[in-house]
Every structure is written in C-alpha cells, then in structure tokens.
Amino acid sequence: MTLSPIRKIFEGIADRRQMFRLFDRHAQRPNRWQCDDSALYRGEWFEIGEAEHDYMFEVLPPYFMRGEMFATREFLTDSITSVFFTLRIDGRTRYFHTYCDLADKGSTERMRAAILERETRPVRAMTREERLEHIWSSTHDDYRGYAGERWPEAMRGRRTVMLYGGVEGTFLKLLDELTRSEIAAKLPVQLRVLPDSIAA
Structure with a gap:
C-alpha cells in the first residue's frame, strides 16, 4: 500500500x-x-x-x-x-x-x-479521496483492515472496510472500490450532502 x-x-x-x-x-x-x-x-x-x-x-x-x-x-x-x-x-x-x-x-x-x-476554497466540498480517507480514519479498528491471504494476490495489503449487505449480512470490501452509495452510507449525515470537489 x-x-x-x-x-x-x-x-x-x-x-x-x-x-x-x-x-x-x-x-x-x-x-x-x-x-x-x-x-x-x-x-x-x-x-x-x-x-x-x-x-x-x-x-x-x-x-x-x-x-x-x-x-x-x-x-x-x-x-x-x-x-x-x-x-x-x-x-x-x-x-x-x-x-x-x-x-x-x-x-x-x-x-x-x-x-x-x-x-480557503470558497465552497465547502470533499473529493472522493477525502471521503475515503475520512471513512478510513473514522471507522473503528474492528471494522477496517487489510486484504490478507484470502484475497487474490494483486489485492493483498490494500485497505478494506466492513459493509452491511442487508439480507446477506456484513462483508469486507476494498476501500478504494466503494461505490458512491456505499461511501454515502459510511459517512456522517452532515458530510453526505457536501458537493464533490476536484482535487487541486
């Protein structure tokens, strides 16, 4: 990583x-x-x-x-x-x-x-990368980790977070592969509404 x-x-x-x-x-x-x-x-x-x-x-x-x-x-x-x-x-x-x-x-x-x-940007916004970093930073250690031996070799060592999949229960997903809706679900309500920002 x-x-x-x-x-x-x-x-x-x-x-x-x-x-x-x-x-x-x-x-x-x-x-x-x-x-x-x-x-x-x-x-x-x-x-x-x-x-x-x-x-x-x-x-x-x-x-x-x-x-x-x-x-x-x-x-x-x-x-x-x-x-x-x-x-x-x-x-x-x-x-x-x-x-x-x-x-x-x-x-x-x-x-x-x-x-x-x-x-000093005029509009409060977050990039996708900032959203992912906030999720990683604020997720409890029990619900985040790193892809290990059960993952394909190319994915090992990448960051993972636990998601709730409804009927299927919880599952791990690579942090950098979260969809927009999964990111929104993991963010606090006040951050979900912030517009996307383009990284400088």
Missing part, C-alpha cells in the same frame, strides 16, 4: 481522542515495522482544536519552532515527525497536525501551502 502525496485525512476538527487515533491510523498494517512505511504517513494532515495543539506543545520540548509551526522530538520513522501549524485562515486562527519528512527541506512549506489552498 503506497499513499504519499499531501492529503487531508479527516473532515472537521478532531478532538483529543480522535487526534490520538489519527496519529497512527495505519497501526493494523501487515508486516508492521518490517519495511519503510514512510509513504503511509508522509503528507497526512488534519485539523485539531487549540487545546489539543497546546497539549502537544507542552508534552515535550519541540524539536524546532519556527513562527507558526513546531515539530515534535519523537520521530515516527527516520525523518518523519509531527509538525503542528497555527494558521490564520479567513480571519480565524486554526490548528493542524501534519506528518512532514524533515529530510525534504521544503516539506513544511509545501504542507503549509497545501493546507491554505485546501481550506
């Missing part, structure tokens, strides 16, 4: 419980720690509240502080760590958690630009 480009993984403001779940939403991945999983995390971001931002700032001294951002000392992988942003958007101060690769000198600036571009 390879992800990587900059992507929003949760719609709305994550509370403390959600924030800690989102920090390692790939915890169930197969062969954890046996290979470089940097691409799973690099580029992920989501919004948090001021209290969550301040809590993370006070946990440990930052690895670095620069204007509107700080990075944590605990690296997820060799060069990927949490970078927290405080950004002024449309007259409001907002807070974001991101995973940046500090070996890539421009990663924090690109992340900041991507968040500002995404959050």
Whole structure:
C-alpha cells in the first residue's frame, strides 16, 4: 500500500481522542515495522482544536519552532515527525497536525501551502479521496483492515472496510472500490450532502 502525496485525512476538527487515533491510523498494517512505511504517513494532515495543539506543545520540548509551526522530538520513522501549524485562515486562527519528512527541506512549506489552498476554497466540498480517507480514519479498528491471504494476490495489503449487505449480512470490501452509495452510507449525515470537489 503506497499513499504519499499531501492529503487531508479527516473532515472537521478532531478532538483529543480522535487526534490520538489519527496519529497512527495505519497501526493494523501487515508486516508492521518490517519495511519503510514512510509513504503511509508522509503528507497526512488534519485539523485539531487549540487545546489539543497546546497539549502537544507542552508534552515535550519541540524539536524546532519556527513562527507558526513546531515539530515534535519523537520521530515516527527516520525523518518523519509531527509538525503542528497555527494558521490564520479567513480571519480565524486554526490548528493542524501534519506528518512532514524533515529530510525534504521544503516539506513544511509545501504542507503549509497545501493546507491554505485546501481550506480557503470558497465552497465547502470533499473529493472522493477525502471521503475515503475520512471513512478510513473514522471507522473503528474492528471494522477496517487489510486484504490478507484470502484475497487474490494483486489485492493483498490494500485497505478494506466492513459493509452491511442487508439480507446477506456484513462483508469486507476494498476501500478504494466503494461505490458512491456505499461511501454515502459510511459517512456522517452532515458530510453526505457536501458537493464533490476536484482535487487541486
């Protein structure tokens, strides 16, 4: 499973419980720690509240502080760590958690630009990819996973979610193969009505 480009993984403001779940939403991945999983995390971001931002700032001294951002000392992988942003958007101060690769000198600036571009769009909307990432992020661990040995070899390692099939009961389906109606059924009501957005 390879992800990587900059992507929003949760719609709305994550509370403390959600924030800690989102920090390692790939915890169930197969062969954890046996290979470089940097691409799973690099580029992920989501919004948090001021209290969550301040809590993370006070946990440990930052690895670095620069204007509107700080990075944590605990690296997820060799060069990927949490970078927290405080950004002024449309007259409001907002807070974001991101995973940046500090070996890539421009990663924090690109992340900041991507968040500002995404959050200053005139119409609130979501791309298909954002809907799928929100579903993955908000689904309980018992109802999401990765395609294993029972799946055809080409599908193994891809993300799966549990769906309810009416008379047939529940079944697993690949996350990236969900239909529009299945996506709508898995999203909270307030997100179902958002229009589609074209990724920038």
